Amino acid sequence: MTKTYHAGFMSDKPNWGQALKLWRRDVLVFLTDVACLAGLWMLITYAAISPDRGVLVFLTVPWWLMLLVVAVLAGLWQSFGLSSGMKLLGRRLKATQDASGAAAFARRLFRALLLPFSPLLVLPVLVTARYVPIHDRWSGFETQSATEVVDPKSPWYRRSWAVAIALLALTAFAVSVIFTRVNLVKLFTEFDNTANIRAQIANPNWGVLFEGGQLLLVTLFMAFMATLFGIIVAVPLSFVAARNLTQGLVGRAVYTIVRGILSILRSIQPFIWVIVLIVWVKAGNAPMAGVIALFIHSVADLTKLYAERLESIDPGPVEAIRATGASQSQVIMYGIIPQIINPYMSFTIYRWDINVRMSTIVGMVGGGGIGQRLLQEMRVSDYSDAVVLMMLIMVAVWAMDTLSARLRERIETGSSNPALPSYALKLKTEISNRTFGSRW
C-alpha cells in the first residue's frame, strides 16, 4: 500500500508557519518577563515618588534606558532562575552539555547576554523558513515544555517566579494605599458631619409617596422595554457570536467583529451612554435615553451570556440531526434550541432584574424616572424626601430580586413537578416567617 501523506505533514521540511510559531513561543516568554520587570520597575518608581505632588511619575529615567536594563535583567532571570514568563507559558531550561562550577556559570551568563537579541531571530526565520534558537544552541542549552520535566523540586532561585510575583503584589498594594489615600481613622473622627442627614432621615416626608410611585413605574417600564428589545436583538446575534457555530473564514471574521464590538459596548457603562444619548434625544425625553442606554448594555451582556451557553451545548444531538439530512434551520430548531431555551429564559429574567436595579442609576445621570428625582432631592439636601424615594426603590428591587430568583429556580429545575417548592424556597419562606412573622 502506498503512503500518501499530506504535504507538510509531520515533516521537518522548511515551513514558515511552523518556524514562526516556534519563534513566537520563545519570544513570548521573553516579552512576558520584560513586561513583568518593567511593570515592577514602574511601580517602584511610582511608590518612591510621593503622589502628593499631584503628578503621576512612573519613570525617572528615559524609557529606552529602562527597557534596556529590563531586557538584560530578563535574560539573567531566564538563564539563572525560573522566570514568570517561563512559568506562565510552561517552558523550562535544560542543559544539553555537561558543565559545572565556573564553566556552567559562564554558559548561563553567555545565554543571558544573547537572550535580549533573540527577537531578531525572526529574520533568519523569514529567510530560511527554519527556526534555530541560537541563544540556546551556542550556550549549550535548550528549552523544553514544562510537562516533560520530571523534577518538580528545585532550589528557591529556580522558582524565582513566585518571589517576583509576591514582590509585585506587595508593591502594588503599597502603591495603592498611598494612591487612594485610605485612612480608616477618618471614618470615626468625622462622623459628626452627618448630623443633618441623620435628622432628616428620621423624619421621612410621606407626601412624595404617590409621586414617587409614579416615577417608580416609569423606571420599571424603562427596564422592561430595554430587556424586551434586548432579547429581540440578542437572540439572533448570539448565534453569530458563538465560536462553535461560526466555522470557516467568513464565519470566523463575523464572530471576531461581533465579539469585538460587543465587548466594547459592554465595557461602557449604561450611565455613560445616557450622558451621550441625552444630548442626542434632548433632555425632555429623558426616559427614552435611559431605555436606549439600558438596551445597548443589555444586548451586549445578553449576547455574551447566550453565546457562551451556545458554546457549551452538547454537539452530539446537533450531529445526529444533521445526519438525518436536515437543513441548517432545522438543525437549529431541533438540535440547538431545545438545549438552550431554558437557560436563555433564565438569563433574560436575570438581566431584567439587573435592568431594574440599573435603571435607577441610569435615572440619576439624567435618564428619567425615580433615580433622576432622587438625585435632585439629594442635591438640594432634602433627605426627608430622598429617604422615601429610596424606600420605594428598595421595595421594587427586593420584589424583583425575589421574583427573578423564584422564576429562575423553577426554570432551572426543569419544572417537571412545579407544584413542589424546592428546598431553597422552603428555607427562604421559613427565614422570612421567623423574621417578619407569618403574615409575610
Added chain:
Amino acid sequence: MEDLIRIENLVKIYERGEVLALNDVSTTVQKGEFLVLLGLSGSGKSTLLRCINRLIEPTAGTIVFDGKDVTKASSRQLRHLRRRMAMIFQQFNLVKRSSVLTNVLSGRLGYVNPAASAIHKFAKQDIADAMACLERVGIPEQAYKRADELSGGQQQRVGIARALMQQPDLLMADEPVSALDPATAHSIMQYLEQMNQEDDVTVVTSLHFLSLARRYGARILALKDGEIVFEGSPAEIDKVKFKEIYGEDAEEVEVR
C-alpha cells in the same frame, strides 16, 4: 451483488493536531451487507463512518454512494443523500430535553416542509409512522416522556426508531452498544440484524468486541492507525490476526 458504497483512497488529516486519522483507505460495501468495523480507539473507525455522510470533511479521496459522488455533492444534494443514510451513535445523541416522539420525528426532517417543521408541525402520517417505529423497538408507551428520563438501552432504541423514520438504505452505527450492558447490547444488535434482514438495509457498524463482530458481522474490516489491516469474513480472524489488529498485549474477551 451491486456496490452501495465505494471508497477510494480516502485520507483524513485533522489539521489542528496534525493527526493522520485515515491513510489511503479504499474499500467497497455491497448492498444488503452487514459490515463490522473493528479496531482500537483512535484507529479511525468513527472518522471513516462520519466521512461517508460528510459530518467530517475528508481531506482527499472519493466516496461514491449508490452511484453518486458524496465528496462532490452540493449542500442540497448532500442533504438528499443523508436522508438515505441513517446513523446511530455511541452516546445516543438524542435531544435530551425534547420528547421521545419529537426525537423520533426528527428522523423525518430531511423529507418534510422546512416551514412547517419550524413550528413543530408534522403530518398525521409522520406521527403515525413515528409511533409505529417506537412500537417496533418496543417502547411505544414512552413516547411522551422526555428523552433523558429513559434508560441507556431505551435511549438507543429511540435512536434506532429515529433511524427507521428515515427509511434508509444504509444504517451507520458508531459503537452503538459500547455504553450499554451486555444483555442490552445484544438486544440492540438484534434490532440492527432485523433491519438488515427484513428491511434490506445495509449496515455498517463499528464495534469494540470481536465476539459481537463474530456473532453479527457478515464481513469485517479492521483498521489500525488509519489503515486497513484486515478485510474478510469473521472466521478468518485467528490469534495472529487478532494480535495484528489489537496489538501484542491484547487478550480476547467474550461478550455473551
